[in-house]
Amino acid sequence: MAGKLGWGTFVSQADKKSENGHEQGSKSLSKPEPEATIPSAPPQSTVSDYEKKKANFIVRTFWTFVMIAGFFAALFAGHIYVVLIITTIQIVSFKEVIAIANVGSRARDLRFTKSLNWYWLATTMYFLYGESVVYYFRHIILVDKVLQPLSTHHRFISFCIYIFGFVFFVGALKPGHLRFQFSQFAWTHMALFLINIQAHFIMNNIFEGLIWFFLPAALVITNDIFAYICGITFGRTQLIKLSPKKTVEGFVGAWIMTMVFGVGLTHVLLSSNYFICPATNLATSILQDIHCEPNPVFIPRTYTSPEFFFLPPGYTLSVTVAPMQIHALVWATFASLIAPFGGFFASGLKRSFKIKDFGDSIPGHGGMTDRMDCQFIMGMFAFLYYQTFIAVRNYNPGAVLDMMVTGLSIDDQAHVLKSMLHIWARDGVMPPAVS
Amino acid sequence: MAGKLGWGTFVSQADKKSENGHEQGSKSLSKPEPEATIPSAPPQSTVSDYEKKKANFIVRTFWTFVMIAGFFAALFAGHIYVVLIITTIQIVSFKEVIAIANVGSRARDLRFTKSLNWYWLATTMYFLYGESVVYYFRHIILVDKVLQPLSTHHRFISFCIYIFGFVFFVGALKPGHLRFQFSQFAWTHMALFLINIQAHFIMNNIFEGLIWFFLPAALVITNDIFAYICGITFGRTQLIKLSPKKTVEGFVGAWIMTMVFGVGLTHVLLSSNYFICPATNLATSILQDIHCEPNPVFIPRTYTSPEFFFLPPGYTLSVTVAPMQIHALVWATFASLIAPFGGFFASGLKRSFKIKDFGDSIPGHGGMTDRMDCQFIMGMFAFLYYQTFIAVRNYNPGAVLDMMVTGLSIDDQAHVLKSMLHIWARDGVMPPAVS
Numbered sequence: 001m002a003g004k005l006g007w008g009t010f011v012s013q014a015d016k017k018s019e020n021g022h023e024q025g026s027k028s029l030s031k032p033e034p035e036a037t038i039p040s041a042p043p044q045s046t047v048s049d050y051e052k053k054k055a056n057f058i059v060r061t062f063w064t065f066v067m068i069a070g071f072f073a074a075l076f077a078g079h080i081y082v083v084l085i086i087t088t089i090q091i092v093s094f095k096e097v098i099a100i101a102n103v104g105s106r107a108r109d110l111r112f113t114k115s116l117n118w119y120w121l122a123t124t125m126y127f128l129y130g131e132s133v134v135y136y137f138r139h140i141i142l143v144d145k146v147l148q149p150l151s152t153h154h155r156f157i158s159f160c161i162y163i164f165g166f167v168f169f170v171g172a173l174k175p176g177h178l179r180f181q182f183s184q185f186a187w188t189h190m191a192l193f194l195i196n197i198q199a200h201f202i203m204n205n206i207f208e209g210l211i212w213f214f215l216p217a218a219l220v221i222t223n224d225i226f227a228y229i230c231g232i233t234f235g236r237t238q239l240i241k242l243s244p245k246k247t248v249e250g251f252v253g254a255w256i257m258t259m260v261f262g263v264g265l266t267h268v269l270l271s272s273n274y275f276i277c278p279a280t281n282l283a284t285s286i287l288q289d290i291h292c293e294p295n296p297v298f299i300p301r302t303y304t305s306p307e308f309f310f311l312p313p314g315y316t317l318s319v320t321v322a323p324m325q326i327h328a329l330v331w332a333t334f335a336s337l338i339a340p341f342g343g344f345f346a347s348g349l350k351r352s353f354k355i356k357d358f359g360d361s362i363p364g365h366g367g368m369t370d371r372m373d374c375q376f377i378m379g380m381f382a383f384l385y386y387q388t389f390i391a392v393r394n395y396n397p398g399a400v401l402d403m404m405v406t407g408l409s410i411d412d413q414a415h416v417l418k419s420m421l422h423i424w425a426r427d428g429v430m431p432p433a434v435s
Numbered sequence: 436m437a438g439k440l441g442w443g444t445f446v447s448q449a450d451k452k453s454e455n456g457h458e459q460g461s462k463s464l465s466k467p468e469p470e471a472t473i474p475s476a477p478p479q480s481t482v483s484d485y486e487k488k489k490a491n492f493i494v495r496t497f498w499t500f501v502m503i504a505g506f507f508a509a510l511f512a513g514h515i516y517v518v519l520i521i522t523t524i525q526i527v528s529f530k531e532v533i534a535i536a537n538v539g540s541r542a543r544d545l546r547f548t549k550s551l552n553w554y555w556l557a558t559t560m561y562f563l564y565g566e567s568v569v570y571y572f573r574h575i576i577l578v579d580k581v582l583q584p585l586s587t588h589h590r591f592i593s594f595c596i597y598i599f600g601f602v603f604f605v606g607a608l609k610p611g612h613l614r615f616q617f618s619q620f621a622w623t624h625m626a627l628f629l630i631n632i633q634a635h636f637i638m639n640n641i642f643e644g645l646i647w648f649f650l651p652a653a654l655v656i657t658n659d660i661f662a663y664i665c666g667i668t669f670g671r672t673q674l675i676k677l678s679p680k681k682t683v684e685g686f687v688g689a690w691i692m693t694m695v696f697g698v699g700l701t702h703v704l705l706s707s708n709y710f711i712c713p714a715t716n717l718a719t720s721i722l723q724d725i726h727c728e729p730n731p732v733f734i735p736r737t738y739t740s741p742e743f744f745f746l747p748p749g750y751t752l753s754v755t756v757a758p759m760q761i762h763a764l765v766w767a768t769f770a771s772l773i774a775p776f777g778g779f780f781a782s783g784l785k786r787s788f789k790i791k792d793f794g795d796s797i798p799g800h801g802g803m804t805d806r807m808d809c810q811f812i813m814g815m816f817a818f819l820y821y822q823t824f825i826a827v828r829n830y831n832p833g834a835v836l837d838m839m840v841t842g843l844s845i846d847d848q849a850h851v852l853k854s855m856l857h858i859w860a861r862d863g864v865m866p867p868a869v870s
Contacts (some may be wrong), residue, residue: 189621397850
């Protein structure tokens with residue numbers, strides 16, 4: 001996650017430079033807009049402005065290196081440290097997003113509104129973290145007599161905790177403040193959905209193997225850097241109304257470069273068991289020797305083209321890559337074309353509240369959310385893509401048979417057999433053992 | 436679901452009467468409030484008021500019977516009809532909740548805001564209905580070559596559909612309207628969460644067996660009727676600030692009566708296979724003869740007390756009930772003490788928008804949401820309670836088949852089949868379907 005921090009730091013510098021670099025080129029595109037009252041420096045900088053900027057640049061650079069160092073330290077120290085970083089980031093982001101809408105609750109004498117927001121966060125995190133722990137560490141939990149009911153009743157317990165907050169919320173509704181209270185409720189739920197639920201999937205990626213966390217995070221960072229570089233080099237055409245500084249050329253150029261980078265980074269990562277093996281316990285670190293059966297996507301294959309007309313007869317083209325490097329092209333495409341919309345969404349949100357940053361959590365950088373906006377959506381994409389197209393679900397035939405014998409009625413057993421025969425017939429397969 | 440309709444009809448009449456009945460008693464409790472500008476009839480009714488009320492009463496009563504008849508017709512016609520009713524109800528409720536916040540989108544020239552709300556609904560329903568169909572009917576879907584990828588990639592496809600809408604939303608952000616557009620976004624997500632996701636669990640209850648749908652719906656209706664009866668009979672002490680007409684006495688009295696009713700209704704329902712058996716196909720109706728291994732909670736047991744000091748030595752108390760009747764006490768408690776907060780929530784929401792009803796979907800009754808507010812939360816409770824404490828983990832044949840198709844090699848599949856045949860031969864069992 002700190003990879004995202006590291007990204008953040010790069011990006012913000014890039015953004016900052018691009019603010020200066022693009023100002024001249026894009027001025028004609030940006031017109032004064034009623035809501036766009038974000039305070040900005042006057043065009044001609046005075047000396048004291050220069051001094052301020054210099055001081056800010058030093059603070060910013062210092063914290064950039066702190067974050068990069070912290071991120072890589074956590075990455076190599078082990079899964080549990082990366083999880084802790086993600087947890088911190090999502091709590092800080094939630095705090096920032098909640099804060100911008102909670103203006104005036106003290107004046108309204110509704111102090112508990114704030115406490116209630118934290119209660120919703122705690123409930124959501126209890127539910128989500130519990131889900132992950134139950135899923136990945138069930139073999140540990142089920143053995144413990146105290147933890148077992150927490151595991152088997154996890155969803156019901158989470159529901160009860162939520163309902164307790166719901167009843168409290170309704171009981172605390174105050175005529176005269178209803179609009180405010182209900183918009184707080186809706187706002188908090190949106191924040192939980194967009195920040196915490198998506199961050200939860202990033203956590204699952206960590207447990208599946210650090211590459212599933214590191215690769216998407218790195219792709220988003222890389223894309224941002226290249227969008228800046230390509231933008232100032234070739235940028236001419238405005239991309240969306242909301243951000244006059246984004247250009248089509250920067251968008252497309254960064255896409256191509258991110259794909260190249262993604263294929264290269266994947267090549268590097270897939271030789272490290274520390275990155276490709278799932279977490280079997282939380283004490284793993286890079287110092288330990290980890291072994292696992294690698295997922296087939298990490299094993300290079302040779303892809304051969306058909307005979308093309310432009311080649312001499314009998315010649316074909318062939319390339320040897322790991323299938324994951326091909327998947328990396330898709331991931332890079334998502335990181336380049338879709339994930340930036342997470343950032344545009346955040347920009348729009350800031351603008352609608354007339355603020356420049358979500359907060360001041362990182363000295364010289366602004367809020368945590370400003371650094372993370374594209375990462376949440378990317379993490380969720382990575383999770384679903386991994387689960388759908390990459391995860392190998394190796395079941396043991398003995399386990400399947402055990403489920404059938406102990407858990408299905410005779411009729412259901414027969415039903416499964418018949419369906420299996422249908423599927424074979426449909427696919428034109430007839431295993432020798434059966435015929 | 437129409438049970439909820441039926442309920443709604445009772446309740447609204449009850450509410451209406453109680454408005455008149457309680458007015459005198461509770462006047463001292465309710466004081467003028469800035470937001471409480473709901474139009475209400477003047478204390479002294481004129482003749483034309485009386486005529487209006489009479490006309491309204493006739494319309495209301497007519498539609499009450501239409502809804503009750505429709506509900507029971509669907510209930511006996513089969514699961515698929517009940518599912519259709521739930522679907523209609525959640526779409527109408529969503530429409531109503533969205534409409535109250537979407538005022539002014541036409542004036543702002545943001546016509547697509549409305550379309551986008553419907554797009555979110557369609558996405559959510561595709562995702563949720565797909566989840567249910569994949570879970571309960573996987574054994575049918577996996578056999579079909581066209582449907583199979585829709586099943587195995589369901590979550591990823593849903594994510595892509597959602598992301599498409601998200602990108603569109605961001606692309607359509609318009610400076611000057613950002614606050615409006617973002618609050619629409621948050622509002623719609625809250626509505627989806629509170630209405631459609633909760634209604635989805637009601638649908639799952641239907642597939643698990645009609646009792647899991649009918650019992651919670653009936654408990655909420657009953658509670659509402661008894662809250663009215665007990666309220667006008669003993670009501671004195673105000674319950675919450677928001678609803679001056681609710682009394683502690685009505686609340687507690689209804690709780691006791693709902694428990695009695697719940698135990699009785701369970702006793703009646705558990706003798707019907709149509710209610711207690713899960714849906715194995717969607718063509719089931721009450722006319723068919725359905726068989727299943729009943730869940731152990733439906734089989735009466737004798738509970739014997741220890742020897743109490745007040746009994747002659749050697750004597751004990753014993754009672755024979757189905758465990759489900761004991762569970763029904765818990766469900767009745769939830770329906771009485773917690774579910775009403777769903778209604779209070781809806782009341783507060785209406786009041787904050789200065790409206791009396793969510794809409795006019797049901798002639799004489801107001802909006803669908805007014806009739807359903809307590810049902811959603813009850814349905815979700817019933818689902819989680821059932822899954823946590825009652826469901827017998829009979830493996831689902833679809834899940835086993837899915838494991839075989841996606842997780843085993845062809846040889847291993849054949850191995851499982853052969854072993855199954857061996858086990859049948861050993862046990863002298865030959866399912867008719869196979870031979």
